[in-house]
Amino acid sequence: MKRTPLAETHQKLGGRMVDFAGWYMPVQYVGVREEHNNVRNNVGLFDVSHMGEIRVKGPQALKTLEWLTTNDVSKMNDGEAQYSLLPNDDGGLVDDIIVYCMKKNEDYLVCVNASNKDKDFAWMTNNNSGADITDESDSWGQIAVQGPKALELCDRVFSFKVSDMKPFTHQSGTFKNHKIIVATTGYTGEKGCEVFIEAAGTEELWNTLLEKGQDLSVMPIGLGARDTLRTEMKYSLYGHEIDDHTNPYEAGLGWVIKPAKKDFISKPLILAKKEAGLARQLVGFKMLEKGIPRQGYNLFSFDNKEIGRVTSGTHSPSLDEPIGIAFIATEYAKEGTEFHLDIRGRKVKAVVCKTPFVSK
DSSP: OOOOOTTHHHHTTTOOOEEEEEEEEEEEOOOOHHHHHHHHSSSEEEEOTTSEEEEEEETHHHHHHHHHHHSGGGGGOOTTTEEEEEEEETEEEEEEEEEEEETTTTEEEEEOOOGGGGHHHHHHHTTOOSSSEEEEEGGGEEEEESTTHHHHHHHSSSSSOOSSOOOBBBEEEEEETTEEEEEEOOOOSSEEEEEEEEGGGHHHHHHHHHHHTGGGGGGEEOOHHHHHHHHHHOOOOBTTTOTTTOOOOTTTOOOGOTTTOOOTHHHHHHHHHTTTTTEEEEEEESSSOOOOOOOOOOOETTTTOOEEEEEEEEEEEETEEEEEEEEEEGGGTTTTTTEEEEETEEEEEEEOOOOSOOOO
16 A cells, blocks of 8 residues: 555554555544544644645646646636546546646646546546646645634644635745645635645644644544545545546536636537436435435435435534435436435435535
């Protein structure tokens, strides 16, 4: 398994380590519920150094990224960030990404999912329009600082005021002579930021954040709580809500597709499915009867017709009740619609509900 710069630190802190997409990562420290609630109420630190960083530079950088991604890269100025998608040749998705504009038209940093890094890099390289594309993943560590007290903690640690930064912006600087990029992005629905730091400085930054945040109840957070937090916000996870076969409009990601602004890979295929009428939609649901939904469980109408499949499910620590995300046939996607969920042969009632499950 690959190791982040913080692997030994997690062990010292009592993290329960697992294999996550080929990486040696902590799934929890003191428990998923306690870690989850601490992020919702205080501040948590996540090691996200396993994420990939791909640099796209040069005179053709903008042209290349406009072709590779669905969102309008040209509207970003220096210091801005953008959620986007990498479509494949078949109208599905290679990955979902965040693009950081370092210098307009000529220098961009693309953050990709850990499990997809090599695939994404190969795809971007093979569909390059003349940019200089480099895999910088081994050069960076990355720490997410999330929670209502996250920005207060960051203000104590960094030389500039992170609390004054707008969402989806970033600022470069140094920490103990290591280059950093502080970005006000995150995967929990809470305030906070994600800090890219030269790999050699990752451990010192992590320890400083823990030390400076003691009175803010800072806590290291594992992958288990990361998943329950993002599920409560109905944030997509690659391999669950989106994959190589997902039409992004079905997944509710039409807001990051800008077909009127530009061309991009598979644009006609992606639009054709929308124009023909979407056969399924991604919805949130709650259980009306006892049971925990899990990925892969099938959904049925009350007349026993198969109508969908669960993509993510968990017991929500914030709500103290089971919740799930699922693709469901469009005629059943309206809020308030009830259906059956098949839990190992037992049909259990559930209902489509408003999302995000937790309003922040």
